[in-house]
């Protein structure tokens with residue numbers, strides 16, 4: 001596995017590969033790798049000639065009071081995992097090379113970034129869209145993979161790729177979970193033991209709603225209140241939002257007629273950790 005730190009070197013390397021007809025597959029991450037990240041590499045298998053993973057904790061997508069400084073960074077361990085997971089090139093730039101000063105450009109995706117996580121994290125999705133646009137220009141992938149775990153992010157990137165004609169095909173990887181159903185996340189490392197034991201409820205609430213849907217319930221309000229019956233058992237986390245939205249406009253739906261996303265965000269009380277999870281019903285992103 002080759003490690004490239006400099007965006008210009010990465011871009012030159014990618015341009016050379018592209019000129020030789022090599023199809024690049026790309027999995028962007030913020031590191032602190034887990035099985036959910038490795039599943040992205042797996043998903044690229046057979047869909048490209050060379051797999052590039054990036055590790056970059058993107059300052060632009062963190063709010064001033066958020067966990068940019070505390071975000072887990074474990075580069076040596078990540079290198080071993082990426083290599084074992086089949087990564088050919090690891091692109092790991094530093095903050096200064098990605099955001100040299102001055103820096104005045106933002107990619108803003110409207111409307112679909114206003115609800116869910118966008119409401120609680122102003123500027124977050126502009127930070128995400130901007131860095132992904134930069135990474136696409138640097139890595140020049142023919143195919144890129146994003147996780148359903150961050151469903152709104154996947155929808156936003158999909159919209160950006162379509163609206164701005166990025167020449168890349170997107171794949172969405174299913175959510176990889178721990179044995180008790182907790183969605184894997186680099187932020188799970190923040191959790192106290194008591195929190196870790198309880199946050200399995202997050203997915204249980206989603207599953208309760210999904211089961212009701214399978215039994216024919218189509219009213220969003222009924223599905224959400226079923227989730228809240230499960231979350232009523234929570235002692236050390238609070239629900240920030242729980243909503244059912246369509247997968248194109250990310251707007252709340254009353255009746256589930258087409259593909260819908262049941263999305264939830266929670267915050268734990270002891271370590272103030274924000275966790276998100278979701279369940280797609282009736283379709284895909």
Ligand code: AMP
Nearest residue numbers: 029030031036146147149150175176184
């Ligand atoms: P992150 O490093 O958290 O920014 O995530 C990088 C990519 O991995 C994003 O596309 C995430 O959606 C995806 N990802 C993170 N956790 C999971 C998971 N548990 N299952 C599937 N994909 C994931």
